[in-house]
Amino acid sequence: MSFFTIDKKNFPPFLDNVIKAMDVVGVKEKIPGKFEYAPLEDSSELCLDYDVTILPPKKYLLPTRESLVKFTRGENTGCEAVFDGKPLAIVGVHPYDIKAISQLDRIFADQNPDEHYAKRRKDKIIIGSDVKRPYRFAFCGSMKSALVEYGYDLLLTDIGDRYVLAVGTKKGAELLAAHAEYRAATEEEISRRSAIRKSIVASYNENTVLAAYEELPELLAGEAGKGLFDELAEKCLSCGSCNLVCPTCYCFDVRDEVSLNLVEGERFRKWDGCLLDGFALVATGENFREDRADRIKHRLSRKGRYIYEKYGEHGCVGCGRCASACLPDIANPVEIFNRLKEGVR
Amino acid sequence: MRNININVEHVTRLEGHGNIVVNVKEGRIEECMWKVVEAPRFFEAFVRGRSYLEVSHLTSRICGICSIGHTLASLKATEAALGVEISEQTKLLRRILIQGENLQSHVLHAYFLVAPDLVGAPSVFPLVATHPEVVLRALRMKKLANDLCDIFGGRTVHPITPTVGGFTKLPGTGEIKAIRQRLVEAIPDLEATVALFKTLTIPQFERETEYIALTSDEEYALYDGDIASTDAGVTKVANYRSVTNEYLVPQSTAKYTRNKRDSYFVGALARFNLNHRQLSPLAKTVAEELGLKAPCHNPFFNTVAQVVEAAHAAEELIRLIDDLLSRGLRRENGEIKLRAGTGAGAVDVPRGILFHEYTYDDQGICREANCIIPTNQNHANIQKDMEAFLPLLLDKPEEEIRLKLEMLVRAYDPCISCSTHLLDVKFV
Amino acid sequence: MTTKGLVQRDFQRDEGSIYLPQLARIVRTEQLTAMEKLFEIQLSGARELGHQPGQFVEVSLFGIGEAPISISSSPTRKGSFELAVRAVGNVTRALHRLEAGATVGIRGPFGKGFPVEGMKGKDILFVAGGIGLVPLRSLINYVLDRREDFGRMIVFFGAKTPAEQLFSGELAKWRVSGDMEYLETVDRADESWRGNIGVITTLFPKITVNPMRTVAVIVGPPVMYRFAILEAQVKGIPYDQIIVSLERRMKCGVGKCGHCQMGDIYVCQEGPVFTYATIKDLKEAI
Amino acid sequence: MKPKVAFFDFASCEGCQLQIVNLEAEMLDVIGAVDIVQFREAMTESSDDYSIAFVEGSITREKDIPRLKKIREQAAVLVALGSCATIGGVNCLKNFQPLEEVRRYVYGDRAHWYETFAARPIDSVVPVDFYIHGCPINKEDFVKTVTELLLGKTPETPSYPVCVECKLKGNVCVFELGRFCLGPVTRAGCGSWCPTYQDNCTGCRGLIPHPNTDAEKEVLQKYGLTVEQAVGQFRVFLGYGEVAK
């Protein structure tokens, strides 16, 4: 792992050079106190001092709507796959979102590799940035996502008057070499970086999951939490917001759309959510997860059990977006895991 | 001597349900009536009891075609009642919106509802085959106006962002610059429209009547001003009732109005007759080219006045947008202090001057509501015009009489479903 | 605890899309009942589908959508494959409007089929409820075509009414076939019906089996499974020799879209065929 | 052979028909795909030989019923167009005030001239085959429905709530802007039109199947509305349903 240092006054020119060279998106303030990923025309628009974005950077890898197949109907019926990947730099990504992206990379490459995801992912450059201000709902300390050591091309850490840049990939190194005025980091700067990063982990201590990382699957096994999930189901609107804002959720619906001439059309996928009422509904009217409590438990099991049992890491990176997106305040994994832990004891 | 009886049920190519009934026995006119048969929706009755934040969204549903007009009139009345001041930026944005609606509505009326009559077609659809470039031009101009209203109001039918005291969301400067560019590119389309209307023969018929419209010294008034009448000078919007004097007639579910005479005209021709000096340069040349000189007493020229106003709207929108861009857009979110009160507001929408009046209690709940819409104010004038026009047509074939009378009604660009939604209320 | 073998993958491999159907032609159609229609389908160049009994394909009608449909013909019958479809929604109703010569999109075969190797030498009890006969027919004809590899063949088939009996031509052969014991029933009879009346579980008492040698294969509407599995247990058939095929909502068929999950199991990947042993503790399964 | 299509309206503001005229150039594709034989707002030529009828507006008086029944008999497919037709819409606000008092309030002493009864959606009078929701309808919704009818496909309205589209657009939830939104229980399909412009959803597309309206009312109260105000929110568009009682 090689480290470089870039003075704060040299970072905007570096970013502006990248903006001239390719499409760049980054974290911007949408309205006071609310942040989003959006195209950057100028480095001044970037805001690194943010707690969390409304939607995760996942939307650039798995778009909210993505064309999969183009077809023609009628005499010369035919179809061809649609692949869309254009170079894009994503700037300001927090470690938990980087970890989430790495997990999606693995899942979409596993068993039947999804080339649509792969091609779109290939020419993305991820410029991460360590967390400066932890989000009040975030619990990254408990989900091993406060820091990351891979999954990024470059990772910034603010050590006061300058940034220390960790280089994750060759692409990251080339980007720096091509556009930045920088120098190798000194030992002292590197140790200041690791001190700051230790304090980041500690900053999540107020909001933690009581059970250990490896213990979560047991909390969700069998009939555990029956009463709790029934209670939450009373208040649940089945609005799917907890799924849709989550950086590690990736379920999608597939639909066909045809133009009015009934000849050209496309098959596309769009985000779906397991909390939604019709998610497991089939044509004959049977709904295989009709009960809201089952749907809530299924989401939590996806976050704290099933993905762990298959990939060895949890499907939740503790970003806290679901907790803030849920209007009746019943989606916060910390509260749910802790009540399961108490119930169990 | 001839017997004629015409009964046009639901005149087409206008908004709402109205019938024309003509009965002539041996050359004598027994019956000549413009009947309005729209289902009443009792609009005021269900606005009462609703919060001041909802009223403009509800009254917008009075009419789909001039929903921006209703929204702005409603907001002005509510702001007058609650004593809410609005910023220059909000006034500017509202002026842009109302010009946008005027452009969209006039293009729709002139090209889609009136032009077919003038070229002998039943509707615009057959014109797609015979005059494709004309139809495409009309669609282009209408799309421009609709897109503009979408950008500034969130939605052209039942706008979303105009609210009491300002706007919930402002358009981006990028969007504004793009629409400005399209306005500049639309000028040739307007000139082609004028050239088209120069070739169409407008029926000749004159009947002097009173003309009433909004007027202001700052501009060709649509958004703000006082009430002007060709017979009675200028008066404040607050005492609009003394001008409208609504009354009920058995033949119509809509109420009729009269002021100095037994009827008066509102709409583009009224605005032209009263405020033509304040038109934009292009609009003035268009008026000359189409032979429209003030004062003009031919109701068929209302459509011509609309074409003139469309030209005015395009130029005025560019000017207003430049003013807005030079000031820069700032987020404003003022607090609204509630107080009990009554207030009236008026705007001049495509079909004429529109009045809203509300009474609120100290919790900001609407207790009384009254709206008087332009088509209401024109019903009596349509009736009087018909009575004067029919005798001149008695020698024509029945088919031509029916068409000419329908064209007379269409010239007013009436919006009947509006006129019966909200009926003046005598505080009974 | 280490993260299992994670490596930063290099995405250079360039294969086609797992969502892209291949074009296929309907060569024959046959109306089986008022609700079900048979389609014989041929891939281009009469290429073999290469399926196992119990697997399914995703059938595409461009503009309408895709639907998972079991392959009803046995892989031992070459040159084309058969689907039997009940009209219940957009894709299935549109399929019913197609005749021979029409083009459809096919993806697959998908999923795990019946454990045919493990069933060799065993007695097989086929329990087909209504449309459950469609996937089971593939296995039944496979076993018939390799009759000597297998023990007894007992086939139960239950339909709502005689008119709703699928593949009546083949049923007629099975009634007189020496290779199998065929028992059928209907919930509601009509005047022409002479046979058993009642739900499919009423057939179990009519046979005796050697439980350790017998594999029960049960496919039918969701409501049927609980009762049929109970009857198989009453016969003493071990859990890992009771086999079911389950239906779930499927929008991709390749284990990505998330709709077919039953607990942590993706029915389109690890199913649709399961032994009862693997899913008996899964609340969401039956 | 292009199917014949007709447009009808009852008590409405004709905003939904205007949205169809507002399709601009795409309107040419529509008239390329179907034969519009009756559309009073835009056409004089008219015939009663149609197979698909789009009906806008609520039924608010006895006189409307025979005309609607005639349309139902003639049309193989009847599509309710816009909230007034699909769920009753704003017209139903009137149903919450004693009828007589409403008529006297508006028409004064001549109230008896104008007969009216409680406003109601089309499917409370005749069976409706498909619904295009919204006030006004969403232009793309209309084109999608026509396309799907031509394909012989059941036109599908989303059964998930407006929140889904709102989250997909990355909007700030309007509850955090101090507004009271019915998005969580209202059918999506409008691209969360109002919240995207930072105004609250007032439920014009009707309720989703199995809505948890009690939970929604609880949320409205949690953010500051009284019970009565929370119920009042449902009366703007959803007045015809139980939820607004």
Ligand SMILES: Cc1cc2nc3c(=O)[nH]c(=O)nc-3n(C[C@H](O)[C@H](O)[C@H](O)COP(=O)(O)OP(=O)(O)OC[C@H]3O[C@@H](n4cnc5c(N)ncnc54)[C@H](O)[C@@H]3O)c2cc1C
């Ligand atoms: C592994 C597998 C194998 C299968 N094999 C076969 C087979 O061999 N033969 C066969 O005929 N089928 C088979 N099926 C079932 C078949 O896949 C479905 O019938 C098919 O997916 C229906 O698709 P569709 O487009 O026709 O229906 P869709 O149009 O997708 O039907 C769902 C429609 O119904 C609507 N809907 C919503 N709620 C309800 C409700 N409460 N009641 C009814 N409809 C509602 C939905 O909105 C949607 O529009 C199989 C399924 C699986 C999973």
Ligand code: SF4
């Ligand atoms: S966000 Fe909250 S209310 Fe919405 S589906 Fe998730 S848990 Fe239920």
Ligand code: SF4
């Ligand atoms: S489940 Fe909630 S906290 Fe965990 S990653 Fe998803 S949105 Fe973040």
Ligand code: SF4
């Ligand atoms: S956001 Fe709500 S009120 Fe607005 S259009 Fe959509 S459904 Fe109707």
